[in-house]
Amino acid sequence: MKRNYDNKVIWITGASSGIGAELARQFEQAGARLVLSARNVNGLNELKAKLKHPTKHLVLPLDLAKSETFVGLVSTVINEMGSIDVLVNNGGVSQRANARDTAIEVDREIMEVNYFGPVALTKAALPALKKSCGQLIVISSVAGKFGFHLRSAYSASKHALHGFFESLALEEKDSLCLTMVCPGKINTSISFNALNAKGEASQIIDSNHISGMPVEKCVRIILRAAGREKSEVLMGGKEVLAVYIKRYFPAFFRVLMRKQKPA
Ligand SMILES: NC(=O)c1ccc[n+]([C@@H]2O[C@H](COP(=O)([O-])OP(=O)(O)OC[C@H]3O[C@@H](n4cnc5c(N)ncnc54)[C@H](OP(=O)(O)O)[C@@H]3O)[C@@H](O)[C@H]2O)c1
Known part of the structure; x- marks a missing residue:
């Protein structure tokens, strides 16, 4: 491992x-001190209490749609924890x-939540990340392909x-490393929380997410790839194959995708 x-x-x-809660559990096992962010403070406190060394970690409520708060949040992390070595841009919302x-x-x-939030948070944290020759882990999706x-x-x-993070990684290659993560279907609440046409949570659990890759396995793959400083990693079921089919057989890809049912 490089990291x-x-x-x-x-x-x-x-x-x-x-995925974020499981990242917390597995990074703790690797000895990390964690800053746990999201909007649901009770959920974050419950997670922290269940970790092995709760006093090592900081709960820091954050709404990715409120980027005006990020500079202040970065100062809090530096004051409380001393540095930022890794920023995992994982928070996000899907659509149905x-x-x-x-x-x-x-x-x-x-x-705002999936793109401008991570971009603004990364810009606010960048001086601290560069100072520690840090790492950015960005949770994209096969839907990013x-x-x-x-x-x-x-x-x-x-x-x-x-587009944004690959450009940033080139510009900052001497002091920052980037791992882009592209999961396929992972068994989490993503489909339940996905927004419908009116912007409300769909509250429908997709059957193919339940049968998706267990989150523990997904996160083990993320940690291994990040530890090896891989620039990109994909994981999931057969949906991941579509990324390679698109790259090498684009005409066949189009035929294949038109046959897929909306889900
Ligand atoms: N599961 C999959 O199949 C899959 C596949 C590809 C990519 N991904 C990506 O993986 C990441 C994690 O998703 P998940 O599968 O773990 O789904 P999840 O269980 O629904 O978790 C989503 C997380 O994002 C947070 N979040 C949502 N809106 C936010 C906001 N405005 N501000 C701050 N945090 C916010 C949620 O926390 P709060 O509600 O407490 O704010 C929650 O912790 C997402 O970026 C998702 O796009 C997932």
Whole structure:
């Protein structure tokens, strides 16, 4: 492993649930000191209390749609924890609605939470990250590699993350390393929390998410890739194959995707 996370300060957004909560558990096992951020403070406190060394970690409520708070939050992390070694831009929201039905306000909200939020937080944390020759881990999606039914704004927000963070990583290559993570279907509450055309939580659990990759396995793959400083990692089921089919057989990819049912 190129990276050792022992005693490192790792800031995880979206830590109240799913992949973020499991990242907290596994990074703690690797010896890290954690900053746990999301909107659901009770969920963050419950997670912290269940970790092995709760006093090592900081709960820091954060709304990714409120970027005006980020400079102050970065100062809090530096004052309380001393440094920022790793920022995991994980928090995000999905979508379950056709583009034609989705209110433009909902498109903007998804872009704010999934794209502008991580971008603004990274800019605020950048001086501290560069000082510690730190690492950015960005949770994108296979939907950041190709568009899919009912995911127009979500897919756009994830594509945008690749453009921004790959550019940033080039500019800061001497003092920052980047791992882009592209999960396929992982068994979390993502579909339940996904926004419908009006911007409300769909409250529907997709059956193919329940049968998706267990979150523990997904996070083990993320930690291994980040530890090895891989620039990109994909994980999930057969949906991940579509990324390679698109790259090498684009015409066949289009035929294949048109046969997929919206889900
Ligand atoms: N599960 C999958 O199949 C899958 C596949 C590809 C990519 N991903 C990506 O993985 C990441 C984590 O998703 P998950 O699967 O773990 O889903 P999840 O269980 O719904 O977790 C989403 C997390 O994002 C946080 N979040 C949502 N809106 C936020 C906001 N405005 N401000 C701050 N935090 C916010 C939520 O916390 P609060 O509600 O407490 O704020 C929650 O902790 C997301 O970026 C998602 O796009 C997931």
